[in-house]
Each structure stands twice: as C-alpha cells, then as structure tokens.
Amino acid sequence: MPVHKLAIYDMDRTITIRGTYTPFLLHVAARMAPWRLILAPIVLLAMLAYVTKLIRRKTLKELNQRLMIGGRVSRARLAPHIESYADGVMAKNTRAGALARIAQDKAEGYTLVLATASYRLYVDAIAKRLGFDAVIATDHLGQDLDYVRAKIAGENCYDAAKLRMIADWMAGEGITREAAHIRAYSDHVSDAPMLEFADEPYAANPHKPLAILAQVRGWKRVDWV
Numbered sequence: 001m002p003v004h005k006l007a008i009y010d011m012d013r014t015i016t017i018r019g020t021y022t023p024f025l026l027h028v029a030a031r032m033a034p035w036r037l038i039l040a041p042i043v044l045l046a047m048l049a050y051v052t053k054l055i056r057r058k059t060l061k062e063l064n065q066r067l068m069i070g071g072r073v074s075r076a077r078l079a080p081h082i083e084s085y086a087d088g089v090m091a092k093n094t095r096a097g098a099l100a101r102i103a104q105d106k107a108e109g110y111t112l113v114l115a116t117a118s119y120r121l122y123v124d125a126i127a128k129r130l131g132f133d134a135v136i137a138t139d140h141l142g143q144d145l146d147y148v149r150a151k152i153a154g155e156n157c158y159d160a161a162k163l164r165m166i167a168d169w170m171a172g173e174g175i176t177r178e179a180a181h182i183r184a185y186s187d188h189v190s191d192a193p194m195l196e197f198a199d200e201p202y203a204a205n206p207h208k209p210l211a212i213l214a215q216v217r218g219w220k221r222v223d224w225v
Contacts, residue, residue: 002181007105008166008194010186011116011123014204015098015130020089021061021118025068027085032069032077039067058156061119061138066150073148078121086125094130097224098185098204102130105183115166115194117158121148134173136165163193185222189213 012019022043029036043064050060069078106112112132116123120137127135141153155161170180177197184191184198189209195201196217203214203221214221 004175004180005110007110007183008113013187016093028081029068071150082122095224159190160193
C-alpha cells in the first residue's frame with residue numbers, strides 16, 4: 001500500500017481567484033520604483049508577442065520582470081513588499097472552497113505541495129500562509145545570492161515541465177510513484193500531465209478546455225467560491 005499521501009495544488013485561479021504574477025510585478029513596481037509603471041504598455045506588447053508565439057513564456061516572464069522590477073534587485077529591499085503582497089493575496093484573492101479543501105487534505109494526513117508556474121520569490125510567502133509543506137515553482141538563477149536577477153533557472157514550472165519538476169522533487173524526497181497516493185488540483189488544461197499522473201485528479205474551477213478534457217477522462221470537477 002502507498003505510504004506517502006500527497007495533495008498537489010496548482011495556485012493561480014485554483015487556490016486564488018485571479019492570477020498573481022502580473023499583480024505582483026505591479027505591486028512591487030508601485031512601491032519600489034513607481035516610474036516603472038509607465039512601462040506597463042510594453043508589458044502588454046510583450047504579452048501580445050507571447051500570444052502570437054513570437055516569444056516563449058519563459059522569455060515573457062524574464063522581460064516583464066526586468067521592466068517592472070529591474071534586472072538585479074536586492075532581496076532585502078524586496079522582502080517587505082513580498083510579505084505585504086502575500087498578505088493581500090490571503091485577504092482578497094483566495095477561494096474559500098480551496099482553503100477548506102486544503103484543510104481537509106491536511107487533516108487526512110496528506111503532505112501539501114504547491115506546484116505553480118509563478119515565481120518561488122513570492123510563492124514561498126503565500127505557501128507559508130496557506131500551510132503548505134513544500135513548494136515546487138519557477139526559480140531564479142542564483143537562489144543563494146542576496147539579489148534577484150531577471151533570469152529563470154532551469155524550466156518554467158508549466159505544463160509538462162511542471163510534472164518533471166514534481167517527479168524530481170519526489171525523487172529528492174525518496175518518494176517513488178508506487179509508494180505514493182496523489183491528489184492533484186488545477187483549473188487549467190496545461191496541467192493535464194500533472195492530473196494524468198495523479199490517482200485522484202480534480203478539475204478545480206476549470207476553464208472550458210479543462211472542463212471538456214475532465215469530462216472525457218472522467219476526472220472529478222469541483223467548483224470553489
């Protein structure tokens with residue numbers, strides 16, 4: 001029988017109501033360097049370039065960070081703004097149903113894992129407030145440095161890359177797939193690889209493509225407010 005019980009959650013629009021990445025950049029820019037907000041139209045152009053497949057998602061994130069925060073920023077300067085942002089997410093951008101399910105999984109003895117494409121830079125603070133045991137997220141180069149570069153280390157934690165990062169985390173924890181029972185929750189079809197990997201996949205507040213896929217696959221649907 002499995003000896004490890006894992007509950008793996010996506011974050012943006014699964015636990016949260018809205019996305020957290022762009023609001024984080026704007027939150028920090030407004031507090032550290034308000035003049036950067038005049039660059040917001042360029043951020044929109046970069047997003048258009050991504051949608052039209054002119055640039056990769058990873059490049060988009062690096063470019064937007066450079067525009068809104070800077071290419072090299074002190075972690076000490078960022079710290080209070082990360083904490084205030086996490087407080088705001090908890091106060092105004094979480095689904096009550098998701099919080100209840102997280103509490104239920106924890107009460108049932110599941111290890112809570114937050115797996116998200118968002119930056120570990122601020123996800124750690126949100127995960128701590130949510131009571132998660134582990135975070136799998138997009139990292140910056142030089143996690144041990146006292147400054148943050150606008151450069152992603154390794155893969156953006158998205159789609160199939162997220163599943164690879166989950167598998168790597170499990171290996172690092174000494175957890176084999178055969179020895180684990182996994183629940184997984186996501187709102188987005190890009191997490192289909194993670195949901196396929198799980199014993200109990202949940203389409204949580206799914207957008208239309210995931211809702212259709214969940215129906216075809218027979219995955220449970222949950223709608224949290």
